[in-house]
Amino acid sequence: MAANAGNKIRNAKLVLLGDVGAGKSSLVLRFVKGQFVEFQESTIGAAFFSQTLAVNDETVKFEIWDTAGQERYHSLAPMYYRGAAAAIVVYDITNPASFTRAKKWVQELQAQGNQNTIVALAGNKADMLDARQVPAEEAKAYAQENGLFFMETSAKTAINVNDIFYEIAKKLLQGQQAPSPQAGMVLNQRPNERTVSSSSCCS
Amino acid sequence: MAEAAADSSNSAVDGGGSNVQNDYPTIDPTSFDVVLCGTGLPESVLAAACAAVGKTVLHVDPSPFYGSLYSSIPLSSLTSFLSPEASPPTSSAAAAASDSRTVVDLHRRSVYSDVETSGTVPEPARRFTVDMVGPRVLYCADEAVDLLLRSGGSHHVEFKSVEGGSLLYWEGCLYPVPDSRQAIFKDTTLKLKEKNILFRFFKLVQAHIAAASASSDETGQGDASTKIPEEDLDLPFVEFLKKQGLPPKMRAVVLYAIAMVDYDQDGADPCDKLTTTREGIQTIALYSSSIGRFANAEGAFIYPMYGHAELPQAFCRCAAVKGALYVLRMPVVALLMDEEKKHFLGARLASGQDILCQQLIIDASYKIPTLDVPFDGSDSWKVVRGVCIISKSVKQGSSNVLVIFPPKSLEEQQVAAVRLLQLSSNLAVCPPGMFISYLSTPCTDVSAGKQSIKKAIDTLFSPQASDGSEGHFETTNESTEDVKPTLIWSCLYVQEITQGTSGSLLSCPMPDEYLDYRNVLGSTKKLFASIYPDEEFLPKKSAPVYADDASDSAE
Numbered sequence: 096m097a098a099n100a101g102n103k104i105r106n107a108k109l110v111l112l113g114d115v116g117a118g119k120s121s122l123v124l125r126f127v128k129g130q131f132v133e134f135q136e137s138t139i140g141a142a143f144f145s146q147t148l149a150v151n152d153e154t155v156k157f158e159i160w161d162t163a164g165q166e167r168y169h170s171l172a173p174m175y176y177r178g179a180a181a182a183i184v185v186y187d188i189t190n191p192a193s194f195t196r197a198k199k200w201v202q203e204l205q206a207q208g209n210q211n212t213i214v215a216l217a218g219n220k221a222d223m224l225d226a227r228q229v230p231a232e233e234a235k236a237y238a239q240e241n242g243l244f245f246m247e248t249s250a251k252t253a254i255n256v257n258d259i260f261y262e263i264a265k266k267l268l269q270g271q272q273a274p275s276p277q278a279g280m281v282l283n284q285r286p287n288e289r290t291v292s293s294s295s296c297c298s
Numbered sequence: 299m300a301e302a303a304a305d306s307s308n309s310a311v312d313g314g315g316s317n318v319q320n321d322y323p324t325i326d327p328t329s330f331d332v333v334l335c336g337t338g339l340p341e342s343v344l345a346a347a348c349a350a351v352g353k354t355v356l357h358v359d360p361s362p363f364y365g366s367l368y369s370s371i372p373l374s375s376l377t378s379f380l381s382p383e384a385s386p387p388t389s390s391a392a393a394a395a396s397d398s399r400t401v402v403d404l405h406r407r408s409v410y411s412d413v414e415t416s417g418t419v420p421e422p423a424r425r426f427t428v429d430m431v432g433p434r435v436l437y438c439a440d441e442a443v444d445l446l447l448r449s450g451g452s453h454h455v456e457f458k459s460v461e462g463g464s465l466l467y468w469e470g471c472l473y474p475v476p477d478s479r480q481a482i483f484k485d486t487t488l489k490l491k492e493k494n495i496l497f498r499f500f501k502l503v504q505a506h507i508a509a510a511s512a513s514s515d516e517t518g519q520g521d522a523s524t525k526i527p528e529e530d531l532d533l534p535f536v537e538f539l540k541k542q543g544l545p546p547k548m549r550a551v552v553l554y555a556i557a558m559v560d561y562d563q564d565g566a567d568p569c570d571k572l573t574t575t576r577e578g579i580q581t582i583a584l585y586s587s588s589i590g591r592f593a594n595a596e597g598a599f600i601y602p603m604y605g606h607a608e609l610p611q612a613f614c615r616c617a618a619v620k621g622a623l624y625v626l627r628m629p630v631v632a633l634l635m636d637e638e639k640k641h642f643l644g645a646r647l648a649s650g651q652d653i654l655c656q657q658l659i660i661d662a663s664y665k666i667p668t669l670d671v672p673f674d675g676s677d678s679w680k681v682v683r684g685v686c687i688i689s690k691s692v693k694q695g696s697s698n699v700l701v702i703f704p705p706k707s708l709e710e711q712q713v714a715a716v717r718l719l720q721l722s723s724n725l726a727v728c729p730p731g732m733f734i735s736y737l738s739t740p741c742t743d744v745s746a747g748k749q750s751i752k753k754a755i756d757t758l759f760s761p762q763a764s765d766g767s768e769g770h771f772e773t774t775n776e777s778t779e780d781v782k783p784t785l786i787w788s789c790l791y792v793q794e795i796t797q798g799t800s801g802s803l804l805s806c807p808m809p810d811e812y813l814d815y816r817n818v819l820g821s822t823k824k825l826f827a828s829i830y831p832d833e834e835f836l837p838k839k840s841a842p843v844y845a846d847d848a849s850d851s852a853e
Contacts, residue, residue, distance in 0.1 A: 168323050
């Protein structure tokens with residue numbers, strides 16, 4: 096990807112984790128498209144979302160992977176976690192069970208991914224304060240103990256949605272890891288037809 | 299990696315307390331168009347194809363990881379994968395006679411046998427990943443690549459080239475395989491006469507391919523004079539090559555290293571394993587169109603990083619994006635039939651839950667209940683596979699290399715080609731400084747097949763603790779003699795081969811003896827056509843929309 100003079104574009108894979116119904120896809124739809132859909136069915140239809148974020152003089156292009164529902168029966172594939180620069184573990188502040196399982200996702204992520212993955216804990220549905228069941232202080236303490244950063248968000252009202260992605264982008268740029276030489280080749284939709292210039296001697 | 303995922307997933311499933319075994323989830327809904335059991339490549343492609351045309355899909359696997367017989371296994375788990383404990387999953391207490399239903403138990407069997415290991419597993423064992431389908435590659439221009447592109451699965455997988463190309467073992471030496479006109483020109487081991495013969499042959503084949511594709515496009519009458527005559531196309535390929543004046547070594551290059559023929563084409567007994575000119579040229583066409591297809595790929599072959607189980611994972615993700623439900627750690631234990639056993643109704647899961655469906659598709663490790671005939675192993679085709687960990691590359695300076703041992707090149711009794719594919723740490727399948735080599739040969743006689751594999755291993759590798767002065771191996775593309783790589787650890791095993799079957803219960807093909815997936819995917823397409831004859835197999839626009847919102851949102 097051609098970078099502008101003085102501007103670098105940093106590509107980053109970001110994965111979403113969390114219980115069914117915690118609002119993972121709604122967070123992404125709000126961030127990428129500014130949309131919110133009430134009573135969304137389980138995640139169907141999109142494998143990736145992409146969004147570019149400018150931070151000071153640099154740019155981060157997030158490739159956001161959604162679970163496609165494979166988390167419902169704990170059947171995410173290893174490829175989902177692989178190479179993730181960042182992860183957002185989402186729970187629903189009105190549902191204590193989703194916070195319990197968010198902790199399981201954090202553990203799994205730490206077992207799976209590399210140590211450098213930036214992990215954010217997102218307490219979603221922050222607009223439903225009257226129905227809150229998970230105190231913010233409890234989640235904040237858990238995040239601090241485990242090296243995560245924590246924000247309460249609302250995909251519905253857009254509270255902290257851009258902020259959580261922005262914070263991840265800032266942390267990524269602070270890390271400034273060199274791109275791994277292990278990166279492989281991704282098949283292009285439009286393969287390049289390379290003309291073979293055979294410099295053969297004609298007898 | 300897959301095992302680590304499995305362990306982590308298990309801990310995620312269990313509550314904070316004790317690990318309760320067989321804590322199965324209840325699947326909601328309970329009725330689907332299609333249920334698939336097993337996440338090998340054929341099952342996963344079928345799941346993606348069914349979901350792409352709007353069918354409701356439940357896809358389960360008894361294992362905690364994706365891949366079934368197409369798995370990528372941590373080295374430490376290989377032995378248990380090859381010899382699974384015999385734990386027949388009996389239906390739970392809910393197996394009482396349901397009203398108007400008959401329950402037919404499903405049992406699994408091991409498809410592997412004759413496992414032999416030698417040497418010591420190097421540490422750290424978890425950093426080695428073994429592919430159960432090896433040696434296996436993708437041609438850059440083959441159907442697996444096209445399916446990945448059409449389905450959108452190509453977003454999920456990264457590849458590396460088999461950039462070291464191919465080597466042919468001939469009369470005790472390794473020769474680079476001249477697989478293109480450019481390679482012929484650069485080759486330093488060929489005599490001028492041999493170069494001219496190969497040049498003419500490739501020119502002839504390329505002209506035929508161009509004329510054939512022109513006439514199949516119906517863009518006017520293709521130049522008939524450049525086409526190979528029909529009577530030549532129906533000849534055994536070896537006879538056609540002799541007509542073209544190719545000497546034995548060049549015939550071996552074309553037959554076994556480019557057309558990838560398995561069986562001896564000069565055998566005295568006239569068997570039905572002779573490859574026709576038409577078949578040989580098909581593979582040569584694929585090989586030729588693969589070179590240069592992708593600008594960043596070197597050579598004709600690519601390999602998925604982290605191993606071949608990435609391919610089923612990619613197709614499973616495509617299916618999930620279209621709404622398929624995924625449940626690992628969930629065996630199917632029985633079929634549900636109506637009272638007279640005339641109509642198929644659904645499947646019973648190990649949890650005891652009954653799932654209604656119109657079609658059940660299983661992987662090849664399940665026995666098919668209707669075929670009550672005892673499995674006669676002595677008549678079936680098998681493939682002997684070997685896995686070796688070695689200390690350095692068989693070709694200096696190359697990461698990933700394919701080596702071909704033509705029939706009879708190792709010993710007179712070798713009736714089929716042996717292939718060896720060496721992989722390096724650039725695929726993230728082993729630590730730096732080591733290499734994994736896969737070998738295979740098809741056989742009906744297990745003893746002879748194993749003998750061929752062992753002979754190939756002995757030819758290329760030194761046993762451990764060998765002193766450097768022994769086992770020098772002449773590599774003709776270098777002026778100096780090379781020391782053989784040291785064999786650190788090896789495993790040989792036998793895998794049976796069956797094709798897929800149709801009916802109300804579909805069984806998917808096993809990994810076969812071939813170097814690529816054409817045969818497996820061909821069978822998979824036929825299975826899809828047998829259940830959905832009016833639907834298109836992975837339509838060209840079935841890739842999900844990549845929601846690329848280019849608008850920057852600056853803070």
